[in-house]
Amino acid sequence: MSMSKRIVVKIGSSLLAHSQELTLRYAFMHGLMSDIARLKEQGYEVVLMSSGAVALGLNAIGKSPEDAGILDKQAAAAYGQPLLLNAYKQVAHEFGFDIAQILVTLGDMEGRRRFINIKNTLERLFDNGIMPIVNENDTVTTEELRVGDNDRLAAKVAQMIQADHLVLLTSIDGLYDRPPSEPGAEFIEKLEDVSTYLAATTGTNALGSGGMYTKLQAANMAQHAGCSTIIAEGIIENPILSVLEGERRHTLCTAIGTPASAWKVWLTNRLQVAGSLILKQSAADELVSTPQAIKHTDIVSVADTFQKGDILHIYDEKGQEIARGLTNFGSDEVLLLARHPESTTAELLGYSAVPDVITTKNMVILNDNHLSWEVPTEDLQQVAS
Structure with a gap:
């Protein structure tokens, strides 16, 4: 077992792509990669879970997020993936590190042998100082055979590498006891039992495939693997470090007790x-x-x-x-x-x-x-x- 500090950071399409133009938000990407460079300097090994390929490819096939079908999204992902990774690679080089891409399917994460193969690949990338960027392989998955959201996929990766923290960056500052648009909604700073607030977590945005509900599912998966989860707004300046260092509001879902063995954690936490x-x-x-x-x-x-x-x-x-x-x-x-x-x-x-x-x-x-x-x-x- 590695003694390194490990963190999984998940960002959604709405943070990476402008909702109308469907083009990259380079300012956010620079702030993100700057923070990752500083985390690496502090001894962290980082995995980035990044959506965005579908959003960046929709213009090329003449579709909007609202009217794109599964075949449209597969084609958009094929077009958008190299654009996204090229941008990440260029910005990472500005901050002195390199990246690699791992595209996975539901079967890769649920099948034990392929799960271990992915883990071994991540470990070898860590050994060479390369940051893995992981996403679901949207070019080959169908509605019946896909994870469907990168929140739970990120939790599976956090479980896989025995991460200390899972950071879910989103469009709001954390969890509320009811929809934040309702009068009297109260912010939840810390929780252990995520089931208490599941009823208040409905709704998604046009670009993303998950909402607060999937984030709480992910937090529950992570906490049983000994990993704390942070849900926070994805801002431009210091989006990761500002929450890790307690400089701005966020929701913390604490790890629960001593984690079970890696085998039993894998058995328990399913995606489908x-x-x-x-x-x-x-x-x-x-x-x-x-x-x-x-x-x-x-x-x-x-x-x-x-x-x-x-x-x-x-x-x-x-x-x-x-x-x-x-x-x-x-x-x-x-x-x-x-x-x-x-x-x-x-x-x-x-x-x-x-x-x-x-x-x-x-x-x-x-x-x-x-x-x-x-x-x-x-x-x-x-x-x-």
Whole structure:
């Protein structure tokens, strides 16, 4: 484990591109890279999560943010990405450091092997003093197969590199207890339980794909990995250092206790649901009190189509999410096993396998501070006919 100080900084399209002209805001970029240069001088290793390629490419294909479809955005990203990276490279050289680009997909972050490969690439770039710039690969992703927001993607990267801080720069100065446009809205300077304020975090802007809701989701993911999250306005002068040094208002989401192992953090923090299991209430209650393997005889229903090695969300019959874990079987196999409890795995599947659907070492019991996903209501297949 590296002993270096590490920070992930995420900036959205609305900070990088003028909303009307869809051209780069060079003044903001200079202030940002100046701060990063100073952070590097202070011993930080920095990852920049940067949107902006789609916004910069929309003019070339004759579309606006409001009327661009998925194919338009893919083409715009292909056009805008070299413009964005060329600008970053030029400004970084002015401040004496170099950059590299890593484009990722949802599958890269959710698949364990590719997740480790990206981590190894980041580590090698750090070793050579090069700052990685990470973004979702918008040229190849579809609506069904994309992360959808760089806030949670930034949290996954913070988890990946065991960062100390995640800084989310946005268009407002932090979190309020209700929409800031409402009379009496109060600013939240510090919080530990982000679920308290989820109801007040609706809305996005035209250029960005996330809002305050995704920022709180990201903060929750980061805090369980031992990383504090700062939500602040993206100003031109010292946008990062001014919040790290407490010079201006921001919201701090604190890290929670001692982080779990890297394996369990990866198991817990998902960007998308692969599939779900609903357990008998008695089995669910027992699982929470005494963590143990999930058997096919514990299962009431199966949601979605998943493969061996996917991470499943596990619910009790009351609809409460209680755990997440890596499955030893695909969804069709789980249903077959659960519907024939009197038969052996070898008899039903034609091969010998560990009988547990999810083993204890590949499962995490959720605590009260984890944000839960809603229980699935579609594509739900009952075990009993």
